[in-house]
Amino acid sequence: MDGDELTEILEDAGLSPYQSDAYVTLLGLGSASATDIAQASDVPDPRIYDVLRGLEEAGYIETYEQDSLHARAHDPANVLADLRSRATRFETAANEIEDRWSRPDLEEHKVSIVKRLDTVLARADELIxxxxxxxxxxLTPAQFDELSDALTAAHESGVDVKICLFPLTTTETDVPSRESLADACTEARYRNLPSPFVALVDRSWTCFSPHGQSTNEYGVIVNDRTHTYVFHWYFLTCLWEIHDTIYSARGDDPPITYVDLRQCLRDVEPLLEDGATIEATVYGFETDTGREVTRRGTITDLTYTGHSTVDGQQTALFHLAGKASLTLATDDGTYTVGGWGAMLEDYEATRITIESID
Known part of the structure; x- marks a missing residue:
């Protein structure tokens, strides 16, 4: 680095142009009179004394009398510490600018557009x-590897985790091992076409990004139940309903837990038609007050706006896309139970456990 560049950097660090010039000159001279410093630098003679006093006050040099005013540079330890501190602050500011550019403050926005998939995956990890x-x-197998620790932590804490895996390209065939899936999810399915990354968490958050072959890289992070409900139906229809199950921890015997009321209705309907008595516990919220409730009783009826089952076949998902609910008879009354976004029923169920089937 030459003297001119060093002088410019010292100006960036807070010295005036004359102070920077005088200090760099004095570093080369070691110690010198004020007159010699002025002659060796571009500082005018009338200004040199003020410039040296300013450098002394800033801790860069010390002055002394020896027939005339002389100066010498201080041990640079303090100067170096100050410059390195400034460098750290600049680096911190650069990182903060980059972070704010790529990830707006999510607490003040229901929908945030971000510029990188990495930001979407990092936020998904936190939310999961x-x-x-x-x-x-x-998600892709590579994204599963990146988020597997978070998925495992959620699964181990009792969260119902459903995974749809798909390839990054049409030629990719690798999938995680059954053991890895068992640690990370309740059920996993496989779609053989590349798809966008999407993560839905607790009916409130969505993280979304186009598939890896898209020409545009961006992400959407949504903190809103209505938007997330739309993504939920995308997940059900495009990533779940028609694809093969590659792992499932769900058994056929009670207790059987559902986080989706419509899936519960599909399984319960043929049992009710056969005259079974079904005991269930409903966890959810009162739709009028939002108060959390837990109710145990007997499922006595179910309703939905589509067509009923035909010849014992499970009702198609699209028949349940409208109003759907079940009726629960308890010791203190009979209640209607709806699913995600319920408004007309007594309760919105977040989880339903079938306790027994007789």
Missing amino acids: RSATNQVQIG
């Missing part, structure tokens, strides 16, 4: 770890 009820996620 804090989940309390359910996670629905569509």
